[in-house]
Amino acid sequence: MRAQKLLSGLTAAFVLVACLIIVGCHGKSVEGSTYTDPNGVMTLTFKDGKAALTMIGQQAGPPVPYEMSGDNVTIHAGAAGGGGGDLVLIVNDDGSLQGPMGKLTKKTN
Numbered sequence: 001m002r003a004q005k006l007l008s009g010l011t012a013a014f015v016l017v018a019c020l021i022i023v024g025c026h027g028k029s030v031e032g033s034t035y036t037d038p039n040g041v042m043t044l045t046f047k048d049g050k051a052a053l054t055m056i057g058q059q060a061g062p063p064v065p066y067e068m069s070g071d072n073v074t075i076h077a078g079a080a081g082g083g084g085g086d087l088v089l090i091v092n093d094d095g096s097l098q099g100p101m102g103k104l105t106k107k108t109n
Helices: 002-025
Strands: 034-036 042-047 050-055 064-069 072-076 086-091 097-099 102-106
Antiparallel strands (some): 034 102, 042 050, 050 064, 064 072, 072 086, 086 097, 097 102
């Protein structure tokens, strides 16, 4: 009887952890996406764990690492060697990004 309760408790714990992992893995993500400003002058592309900024069709420096934490995207701009700090963008409910440069919308292919 005791072993059965223990097994039942472990099964419930396993199911809970599996559900949390599945829900966590399907959260908001920017990987593989490109965002642009309303005028189309600036684009920000997230690929292979790096963010690349393009201004007027020209790449503005090398791609730099980024990371996701909840609804925040932190771009580690200082990793490019230019002395810049981190840039934090917020992923809005509609999938757009909000930051100091305004709102960037996801481009559709």
